[in-house]
Amino acid sequence: MTDTTLHITNKAPDHPRFRYCLSAFKEGDALILMEDAVLALTDQEQALPSTSYALSADAQARAVANRAPRQQLIDYNDFVQLTATYSRIINW
Amino acid sequence: MTDTTLHITNKAPDHPRFRYCLSAFKEGDALILMEDAVLALTDQEQALPSTSYALSADAQARAVANRAPRQQLIDYNDFVQLTATYSRIINW
Amino acid sequence: MSTLIIIDQSPYGSWAGREALDMTFSLAAFDQPAALLFVGPGVHWLCQGQNADNLGQKSVEKNLSAASMFGVEDILADAGSCARYNLAIEHLISGTTLVESIRDTIAGYNQVVFAG
């Protein structure tokens, strides 16, 4: 029951569920930011776990890709790879 | 331009727009809470302006009517009366 | 394979919570272990004394009261959210369990699901 978990959220950082998602994060977990959640890459009010990834297509659309660390950006193939690696996934 | 304003919101107290609504409130303004916003009547984290009203039907549905001050509860006729009194209305 | 369904929105203002209940009852109907966790404004789903007649909606209180009969294993409410909205355990429908940590709670389920 205490496997590691892949958390996926599409909520903007000021959405209440975004905070629930971060508060549920445990050591060994990973986080994918997609859609509006990629804004968290440059949010000065909230720190992200070190194993956080953001969908590049969403980050480029919202023009945060150029202001975020490159290593955090993933494409849809990486996204699928992560969902295959983690057997427990929560879509926040 | 600086008439008083009737603010109406249906957002729950943890919704970002609820906070924008409260931050826009000026002396002489009034606030109507409807739908999910009636939960603010019992929210311990946020104070409401003294000229705040809540739709009774929404407060009864969510079972907060019995835990809130009676004088703040209004019906749809009161709601219309307030919209007639204030010429400037913002629906948050 | 136990599933936790989370409801984080007020009743009546949106339909997603009702659809989350439908998912929960559907799991139970197929003999799949299911539980409900209410957080944020969602804790108001559990309040006693809901009367939605003037909204033209059916009260959700009865549905929830019958949840255990339908095989829903646990009805959980986030204690911090209840405190924020000044709700004590006696305001809530019987059978509700308060939980202190969302993180610890969800760790006990294989699946964690939102309806929307």
Place this chain on the structure above:
Amino acid sequence: MSTLIIIDQSPYGSWAGREALDMTFSLAAFDQPAALLFVGPGVHWLCQGQNADNLGQKSVEKNLSAASMFGVEDILADAGSCARYNLAIEHLISGTTLVESIRDTIAGYNQVVFAG
């Protein structure tokens, strides 16, 4: 009769912002004074360098850059929201004005409207 349209959500994730833009341009087309205020995640509408090709959507940046030509009087961004998301004025499309107070800003308009 001047109208301020407020956009408080990120571009691309929901459609309401595009419909807010349509309202703004529609007012301008009928020679009604209109202005836009971006707050919260909504300030990202104004970022330079948006590329939504991989989402299959059209960039909203061009629409906004043309707003003044279409008669939109002011394009305003909440300074606090820009600071939160680490956006300086040089990141934003030209013609954007930062405002310090939502309260003072909306006091200058007869109507204040959200699209959804």
Place this chain on the structure above:
Amino acid sequence: MPDTLGYTFVITGAPWTTQAPQSALSVARAVLAAGHRIDRVFLYGEGVHLASSLASPPSDEHNWPHLWSAFLTEHEISAVACIASALRRGIVDPKEQARYELESSNLRSPFEIAGLGEWVEGNLKSDRVLYFHGAN
């Protein structure tokens, strides 16, 4: 005695997703009860689903599109679904059905399809404009 005021209603929340059409109907009845006038109801964004003729809830639930159309018809109130919102979301009248060569139409009477100009007109002509948004 107060003057009679004219109201425009703008509904942007869909039925069975938001409470907006329900709240708007309760307020609309109270507006008429107070002796005021409703100049027009304008459906925008997700609100256009209120104009669907195909919504079929269980028989023990209110049918909000039906209740709204009965109210509009009884009081002869103009009701418009924004054309740009409606076409994207699959709400079409026979004219748009023909233009787009679709197999059917689903606009409920007395709703009509028209542009945002109707909303601008409401802003100019009505004494009050009330918006009914979704809560999310």
Place this chain on the structure above:
Amino acid sequence: MPDTLGYTFVITGAPWTTQAPQSALSVARAVLAAGHRIDRVFLYGEGVHLASSLASPPSDEHNWPHLWSAFLTEHEISAVACIASALRRGIVDPKEQARYELESSNLRSPFEIAGLGEWVEGNLKSDRVLYFHGAN
């Protein structure tokens, strides 16, 4: 080489309101590209609007219901709109049209209408279940 996994997709966000159908399609293509399998796409809540045959966006915009149905057809993927969600929101097939005596139907092929049992089955049979919600 990794095992082939089976995925169920649950889409709860509507097109032209949320980004959910777009994100889901990009992920779906990547799932197949990685050699995995999509067992079923299940539309729930507002997501049922993706199955509308009447959605008619401007010609210079993507038509997400059309793109999705082409993808599903090409890869022979089962796609189901939840019956309770669909009927309330005015998405009906010819069978429900007859039952409710409606003037038309608007379910786009290859989507079918069925109950939540299909979702429960996905939970049990698929290796992964991914949800695509609206962002609001």
